[in-house]
Amino acid sequence: MYPKTKVPLALLICFSNIVVPTRTHQMEKQYSCQYCNNRFKNKNEAERHQNSLHLRRHSWSCAAIPDFRAAFYPSSSVSSQSPNGTLSDACGFCGEEFPNFPQPDWERRADHLTNVHKFGECNQAKKFYRADHFRQHLKHSHAGQSGKWTNNLENVCLREEAPSEATGVSPTSSEGQGPASLPGQPDVAMGGVHDP
DSSP, X not given: OOOOOOOXXXXXXXXXXXXXXXXXXXXXXXXXXXXXXXXXSSHHHHHHHIIIIIIOOEEEOGGGOOSGGGGEEEOOOGGGEETTEESEEEETTTOOEEEXXXXXXXXXXXXXXXXXXXXXXXXXXXXXXXXXXXHHHHHHHHOOOOSHHHHHXXXXXXXXXXXXXXXXXXXXXXXXXXXXXXXXXXXXXXXXXXXX
């Protein structure tokens, strides 16, 4: 007698040497992209893929910051609140507070952005189609630190993209049918980073 073992359905082979379809693997990735053959384990991953690679409704870019003043916003800390307004502004990259009274020192703030965060030194043509990729850019290129201040900077850098026709397969596909194979189209790298 052979010992009883449980063989997964995926490994069962019928007598005619045809492998039984792997239902277990199909169930792992039950959500599919409407525009390509990619499949995902959950609905959020599928939607994120579609929005960042096919639909591209929003982008984030450092070029969207009009000037260094837009990188600062009124601090929300309790110690900086007064009846006359906020006593300080916070840096959108790191959260460091800068006093507003008697007058805001814009020269000191500009020096902070230039020396600490390398403001204006990154590739201004770069666009990020996912907020988490933009946050990584802030961290690695601008010594940014995550916090409540990051949301304000993300809002300044957020832009609506012109609607484009979302057809074809994934840009990483080798089938030669998707956006990556169209002539004159920019390369797509790092899962949604557009670098013309």
